[in-house]
Structures are given as structure tokens and as C-alpha cells.
Amino acid sequence: MKYLILLGDGMADYPLPDYGDRTPIEIANTTAMDMVAQKGVLGQFCPIPEGMPPGSDIGNLSMFGYDPRNAFNGRAPIEAASQGISLAPDEVAFRCNLVSILDGVMESFTANHISTEEAAPIIDSLNEALTDKYPVRFHSGVSYRHLCIVKASETASLEALNTLACEPPHNITDQEVAPYLPQGDAAVMLHEIMTKAREVLRDHPVNKQRQAAENLPATNIWLWGQGTAPKMRSYAEKFGISGAVISAVDLVRGMGVCAGLEVVHVPGATGWVDTNYEGKVQAGLKALERHDFVFIHLEAPDETAHQGRADLKIQAIEDFDRKIVAPSLAWQENHPDSRILVAPDHFTLISTKTHAGGPVPFAICGAGVTPNNASCYSEAAAAATGILLQEGHRLVQRLIQDKTLNFQ
Numbered sequence: 001m002k003y004l005i006l007l008g009d010g011m012a013d014y015p016l017p018d019y020g021d022r023t024p025i026e027i028a029n030t031t032a033m034d035m036v037a038q039k040g041v042l043g044q045f046c047p048i049p050e051g052m053p054p055g056s057d058i059g060n061l062s063m064f065g066y067d068p069r070n071a072f073n074g075r076a077p078i079e080a081a082s083q084g085i086s087l088a089p090d091e092v093a094f095r096c097n098l099v100s101i102l103d104g105v106m107e108s109f110t111a112n113h114i115s116t117e118e119a120a121p122i123i124d125s126l127n128e129a130l131t132d133k134y135p136v137r138f139h140s141g142v143s144y145r146h147l148c149i150v151k152a153s154e155t156a157s158l159e160a161l162n163t164l165a166c167e168p169p170h171n172i173t174d175q176e177v178a179p180y181l182p183q184g185d186a187a188v189m190l191h192e193i194m195t196k197a198r199e200v201l202r203d204h205p206v207n208k209q210r211q212a213a214e215n216l217p218a219t220n221i222w223l224w225g226q227g228t229a230p231k232m233r234s235y236a237e238k239f240g241i242s243g244a245v246i247s248a249v250d251l252v253r254g255m256g257v258c259a260g261l262e263v264v265h266v267p268g269a270t271g272w273v274d275t276n277y278e279g280k281v282q283a284g285l286k287a288l289e290r291h292d293f294v295f296i297h298l299e300a301p302d303e304t305a306h307q308g309r310a311d312l313k314i315q316a317i318e319d320f321d322r323k324i325v326a327p328s329l330a331w332q333e334n335h336p337d338s339r340i341l342v343a344p345d346h347f348t349l350i351s352t353k354t355h356a357g358g359p360v361p362f363a364i365c366g367a368g369v370t371p372n373n374a375s376c377y378s379e380a381a382a383a384a385t386g387i388l389l390q391e392g393h394r395l396v397q398r399l400i401q402d403k404t405l406n407f408q
């Protein structure tokens with residue numbers, strides 16, 4: 001059996017008053033996802049366990065079949081794994097966003113999607129300026145997503161670093177940042193690092209160029225999502241299968257590394273609406289020739305919702321449907337011993353520009369799946385089925401382990 005997960009990050013949403021109280025999935029033309037629901041089973045599941053924050057870290061862990069309540073140890077260490085950075089036992093990895101804060105307000109948690117090429121010299125400058133004074137090192141990643149590794153010291157113990165309350169910057173778009181700075185025993189050092197970084201960024205040549213081009217400068221770094229090295233059992237141990245993951249996002253690739261999966265890099269995978277959809281699905285279907293399991297992750301529905309852009313989110317969902325789901329269904333025609341799962345990892349709401357928890361729709365079609373006569377793939381249609389898996393990670397466990405899939 002072959003297993004294909006197609007993940008539209010943050011695709012689920014609430015009804016939009018400006019669009020006749022329909023959700024982006026309902027507005028978008030989603031023929032292929034509807035077909036998955038019609039041919040197979042539609043239902044709801046909760047990728048975010050009760051009481052946990054509705055982040056992509058938690059949601060995607062569930063989508064890989066890991067219980068976030070046991071496996072979750074912060075997002076940054078997973079991203080570090082994806083970059084081949086190993087953490088010493090006394091080191092804590094923080095996600096380091098390049099952000100634009102204007103007049104104390106979080107204008108852009110992505111520094112307006114700063115390019116990887118622009119970001120790299122900025123991260124170099126941070127290393128030059130800060131590594132002598134503080135027990136830190138910076139590693140550049142993709143676009144605005146970087147890492148800051150902090151070694152525990154007398155001023156900031158491992159425990160203190162690990163337990164700092166750090167706000168994800170995508171939760172505070174258009175808000176005053178001051179109340180959301182890291183809080184806890186190690187906060188003083190973190191604030192110092194963030195302040196020194198601001199000084200490095202202020203006159204940075206990359207920012208001069210961006211301002212000359214009337215683009216937002218990357219004014220600050222924002223540290224969050226910290227943790228120590230993760231402990232996850234590999235897919236070979238857990239399920240006895242091999243697999244691959246395709247994503248533009250370090251976090252998701254890192255989960256793949258931690259799960260012992262092959263990380264397939266696709267040129268032009270950007271995490272934005274201009275991503276190389278065709279390349280991703282082709283690479284995914286090719287990987288299924290050598291693996292049992294493939295996870296294709298698409299970030300664009302989430303990012304567009306964070307910007308509050310309903311039009312772009314609808315476009316991203318349509319592109320996901322037409323360019324990722326449709327070719328996968330065509331592939332299944334010739335590979336009947338397979339299952340395709342389509343789902344988001346959480347809600348990302350146009351109305352609030354941030355994530356929300358709660359049950360989201362899934363659809364599975366393929367071998368051994370008992371259909372439940374769904375007509376289309378949507379939040380409301382999934383709710384109407386009465387199928388609800390409270391423990392989201394069990395959905396993928398059952399996808400892989402159950403000979404027949406009947407959720408009734």
C-alpha cells in the first residue's frame with residue numbers, strides 16, 4: 001500500500017461575511033478535493049489537542065501521526081534538525097524571524113517576505129556582532145525564517161530558556177509588540193540580544209537597499225518557538241515503512257528528518273502563492289516509486305490568510321486543488337493499492353489573520369476506504385457527517401495501519 005498526504009496548511013476558515021457567508025474552501029473551485037470526498041470518506045478531526053496552541057508545529061506533528069502531547073518540544077529544534085544542525089544537551093534553539101516593527105507595532109512578521117538572498121548577509125552580520133558577547137549563534141534559513149541557538153549559562157539556565165513565554169510574531173500582526181516580548185527568568189538576556197540585533201539591522205546595507213526600493217526593512221529579530229533537541233521515533237520503527245516529505249518550510253522538513261523520512265528538495269518551492277506546484281507533485285509521485293509514504297505540504301493558504309487576503313487564499317486553495325490534488329487522483333487511477341488524504345493542519349482565519357483550533361475537515365480515498373456519501377469537501381460538509389476524531393494524530397496512524405478504513 002502507498003500513502004499520500006496532501007496538506008493545505010491553514011486551509012480551513014470560518015465563513016466570510018463579504019463572500020455570502022462562505023468559507024474560502026467553499027468559494028474556491030475544488031473539483032479534485034470534492035472528488036476525494038465523494039469517492040472516499042469525509043469527516044472532521046482535531047490536529048490541535050485540547051489546550052495546546054494552534055500552531056503549524058503542533059498541527060503538522062499530528063499530521064505525521066505523532067501525538068503532540070508527547071512529541072512536541074518546540075518548533076525551533078525541529079527546524080534545526082531540518083538544517084542538519086545538531087543541538088548539544090545544553091543548547092536551546094529559538095526560531096529567529098526577521099520582522100518589520102514600525103513605531104512599536106508588528107507591521108510584518110515576515111519582513112514583507114524578505115528573500116533568502118537578502119536575509120543571509122543579515123544573519124552573517126548578526127553572528128559577527130553578537131557571538132562574542134552572548135552565548136549564541138545564528139543560522140540562516142529560508143526567507144524570514146532563521147534560527148538562534150542559545151547555550152545555557154549562569155545568567156540563563158536551560159530550564160529558564162526552555163520555559164520562557166515567547167509569543168509567535170504571526171499572532172501579533174498590527175499590534176504593539178511591547179507586551180509580547182519574551183517573559184520569564186531568562187528574558188533579560190533575550191531582550192538584550194533582540195535590542196543589539198535591532199542596532200545591527202538599522203544601518204544594514206540590505207535594509208538601505210530595501211528602503212531605496214520602497215520595501216519594508218527588516219527592522220528586528222523576533223525570538224520564539226524554543227526547545228531542546230526533539231525525540232521522535234522514526235517511521236521505520238513506528239510503522240515499518242519508508243517515506244519522503246516535500247515542503248518549502250523548514251519546520252515540516254525538520255519533522256521529516258526527525259521521523260527518518262527522505263526530504264525531497266524541489267526547486268522553486270517558496271511557501272507562497274508562486275510556489276512550484278507542478279514540481280512538488282511530480283517529485284512526490286516519483287518518490288512514491290521508492291517509498292511507501294509521501295507527505296506534500298503546501299504553505300500558501302496559511303500565509304495568505306495571515307495577510308488577511310481572502311482573494312489570495314482562495315487562489316491558493318484552487319491551485320492546491322488543481323495542481324496538487326488533481327494529478328494525485330490521476331496517479332491513483334493507475335495505482336489502486338493506495339490511499340490519498342487531504343487535510344489542513346488547523347484553521348487560519350482571514351478575519352483575525354491568525355490560527356485557530358477546533359475540528360477541521362479531512363477526506364481520504366483509495367484502497368479499503370468505506371465511503372460515506374459526501375458531496376463535497378468543506379468545513380460544513382465535514383461537520384454534517386458526524387465523524388469526528390478528537391485525537392488528530394490517530395487519523396494518520398489509522399490511515400497507515402488499518403486494513404479497512406471505516407469511521408462510522
Ligand SMILES: [Zn+2]
Pocket residue numbers: 009010055056057059302345346
Ligand atoms: Zn500550519
